[in-house]
Amino acid sequence: MLRLECRSYTYPGARVAALREIDLVVPHGGVVGVVGANESGKSSLCLVASGMAPGVVGGALEGRLEIDGETMTGRPVFEIAQRVGLGLANPVSQLSGQTLTVFEEVALGPMNLGLDAARTVQRVEAALAAVRIGHLALQPPTELSGGETQLVVIAGLLAMEPSHLILDEPTSELDPIGTRLVAEVLHELAHRGTALLIVEHRTDLLDGLCDRIVVMDSGRIVDEGPAETILGQPGIADRGIEPPARFRLSRALEAAGGAVGPGSLRQALGGWPHP
Amino acid sequence: MPARPLTDPTTAGWARALLDNRQFASPIHALNPLTTVVLGGAALALALSLPSLVGAIALVLILAALAVAARSLGRLGRPALTAAAVLGGLIWLISIASGGAALDAARHAAEGALRVASIVLGVGLVATTVVPAALGLDLERRGVSRRFATGAVAGLGWGPGLARRLTAISAAQRARGLRLARDPLTRLRQSAPILLPALVTSLGGLSERTIALEARASGHPGRRSLLWAPPDPTGERLLRWLLLVVVGLSLVVRIAGRAG
Numbered sequence: 409m410l411r412l413e414c415r416s417y418t419y420p421g422a423r424v425a426a427l428r429e430i431d432l433v434v435p436h437g438g439v440v441g442v443v444g445a446n447e448s449g450k451s452s453l454c455l456v457a458s459g460m461a462p463g464v465v466g467g468a469l470e471g472r473l474e475i476d477g478e479t480m481t482g483r484p485v486f487e488i489a490q491r492v493g494l495g496l497a498n499p500v501s502q503l504s505g506q507t508l509t510v511f512e513e514v515a516l517g518p519m520n521l522g523l524d525a526a527r528t529v530q531r532v533e534a535a536l537a538a539v540r541i542g543h544l545a546l547q548p549p550t551e552l553s554g555g556e557t558q559l560v561v562i563a564g565l566l567a568m569e570p571s572h573l574i575l576d577e578p579t580s581e582l583d584p585i586g587t588r589l590v591a592e593v594l595h596e597l598a599h600r601g602t603a604l605l606i607v608e609h610r611t612d613l614l615d616g617l618c619d620r621i622v623v624m625d626s627g628r629i630v631d632e633g634p635a636e637t638i639l640g641q642p643g644i645a646d647r648g649i650e651p652p653a654r655f656r657l658s659r660a661l662e663a664a665g666g667a668v669g670p671g672s673l674r675q676a677l678g679g680w681p682h683p
Numbered sequence: 684m685p686a687r688p689l690t691d692p693t694t695a696g697w698a699r700a701l702l703d704n705r706q707f708a709s710p711i712h713a714l715n716p717l718t719t720v721v722l723g724g725a726a727l728a729l730a731l732s733l734p735s736l737v738g739a740i741a742l743v744l745i746l747a748a749l750a751v752a753a754r755s756l757g758r759l760g761r762p763a764l765t766a767a768a769v770l771g772g773l774i775w776l777i778s779i780a781s782g783g784a785a786l787d788a789a790r791h792a793a794e795g796a797l798r799v800a801s802i803v804l805g806v807g808l809v810a811t812t813v814v815p816a817a818l819g820l821d822l823e824r825r826g827v828s829r830r831f832a833t834g835a836v837a838g839l840g841w842g843p844g845l846a847r848r849l850t851a852i853s854a855a856q857r858a859r860g861l862r863l864a865r866d867p868l869t870r871l872r873q874s875a876p877i878l879l880p881a882l883v884t885s886l887g888g889l890s891e892r893t894i895a896l897e898a899r900a901s902g903h904p905g906r907r908s909l910l911w912a913p914p915d916p917t918g919e920r921l922l923r924w925l926l927l928v929v930v931g932l933s934l935v936v937r938i939a940g941r942a943g
Binding site: 460 | 697700701704705815816817829840844888891892893894895897900901905910
C-alpha cells in the first residue's frame with residue numbers, strides 16, 4: 409500500500425505550498441484516479457507520491473511517503489523507483505536518448521540496477537508482454553507513434569518491477585489511436601492487479617478503470633470516493649472536470665425528454681466535447 | 684568491469700539480435716565508434732601539427748576519401764569549403780597587409796585553408812557516422828564511468844537534437860507566417876521566435892528527461908550491466924594505436940622543428 413501524508417510540499421524558490429493537507433492511499437491492486445482543474449496540484453501530487461519531489465526536483469516536504477509500511481522519505485530515488493514508477497505526459501521527452509532499440513530502452517532500468525543479463529532479459533520480456541509491444545522490441549524507440557512510445561515508457565517503468573505505478577496524464581499528448589492503445593493497456597494492467605494512480609483530464613479513461621477518484625483543488629484533496637459516485641456528481645463540471653460521456657449523455661437524454669435527436673442532443677451536451 | 688559474455692541461450696539470443704539488428708549506411712558507420720572518434724581526434728591533432736603543405740594536402744585527401752566512403756561528402760564538403768575559404772582569405776589578407784610577398788601569402792593561406800578543412804572533415808566524420816548510444820556502450824564496456832559515458836552520449840546527441848527541434852519550430856513558425864529576411868542582421872532579429880521556443884522546450888525536456896531517467900534508477904551507484912557492445916576487431920585496435928603513434932611523431936617533429 410502506498411500512503412502519502414503530506415502536510416505541505418513547497419517547490420524550491422516558491423513561497424506558497426503546492427500541496428497541503430494531503431492524505432492519499434493507493435492500496436495494492438487498487439486503481440485511483442486523480443482529477444481537477446489545471447494548477448490544482450495533480451502533477452505535484454504525482455511527483456511527491458513517487459519520491460521525485462523533493463528527491464530530484466528539490467523543495468521542502470512536510471510529511472512522509474510510505475510503501476507497505478516502510479518510510480520512503482529521505483531514501484535515495486533509485487530505491488524508491490523500485491517500489492513506485494512515475495510516467496509523465498510527454499512520451500518522447502521520457503526516452504533516454506541512450507538506446508538504439510525498444511528492448512534496450514526498456515532494459516535501461518534493470519541495467520542501471522546492475523542486474524545480470526539473464527534477469528534483465530527476463531524483466532524486459534515480461535514488461536514488453538505486459539504492454540503488448542513485444543513485436544516492437546528491435547525497433548528504434550524514436551521511430552514509434554506517440555501511443556507506442558508511451559507504452560515503451562510504461563514498459564520501462566514495469567521493468568523496474570514497482571508495486572505501484574503513477575501516471576501523470578498518460579494520454580494528454582496522444583491522438584485518439586494512441587489514447588486507445590494506452591487505455592487498453594491500463595485496463596489490462598489494472599486487471600492483473602497493478603496498483604495505479606492516474607491523473608487524467610479525460611474522465612472517460614478513468615470511468616470503468618478506477619475504483620476510487622480523488623478530486624483536487626488548490627493543492628488539496630477536496631473530495632474522494634468511489635469512481636461511480638464522484639464522476640456521477642451533477643456538480644462535478646463546476647470544479648473544471650468534464651463528466652464522462654455516459655453521464656453527460658444520460659443527462660442529455662433526460663433533458664431532451666421524448667424529442668431525442670442529434671440536434672437536441674448537441675444542444676443538451678453543449679456541443680463540445682462530443683461524447 | 685567489462686561486460687560478461689552472454690552465454691545463457693535466451694540472453695545470447697537477444698544480444699545476437701541486438702547486434703544483428705544494426706544497419707550501417709557505410710563501412711565507416713560500421714567501425715567501432717571509438718575508432719572513429721580516435722580518427723577524428725587524430726585528424727584534428729594532425730591538422731594542427733603537420734609541418735608542411737604537402738602533409739596538409741595529404742590529410743585533406745585522406746579525410747575526403749573517408750567522407751566519400753561514409754557517403755558524407757555532400758554534407759561535410761560545403762562547411763569544409765566555406766571554413767577553408769573564410770580562413771584562407773583572412774590569412775591571405777593579413778599576410779598581404781603586413782607586407783608579405785604574394786607567393787608566401789598564398790602559401791600560408793592555402794595551408795591554413797587546408798588545415799581548417801581537415802578539422803571540419805574530421806570532426807564532421809565523427810558527428811555524422813558515430814551513433815552516440817553505441818559510443819556510450821563501448822566506453823562503458825572499456826571501464827569508463829557511466830556518468831562520463833552518458834555525458835559523451837548527451838554531448839554527441841545534443842547538436843542533432845537541437846537541429847531537429849529548430850527545424851520543427853522553424854516549420855511551425857513559417858506556417859504561422861514568419862518569413863525570414865535575407866539580410867543577416869534582420870534575419871538574426873527575426874530568429875527570436877524560433878530560438879526562444881527551442882531554448883525553452885529544450886530546458887523543459889531536460890527536466891522531464893531527468894525525472895524519467897531517475898525513475899529508471901540512473902542515480903544507482905556502481906557500474907551498470909551491459910547487454911551488448913559494438914565489436915572491436917583487432918585490425919581496428921591496431922589502427923587506433925597506429926594513429927596515436929603518427930600523431931605523437933607529428934607532434935614531436937613539430938616541437939623539434941620549432942625548437943631547432
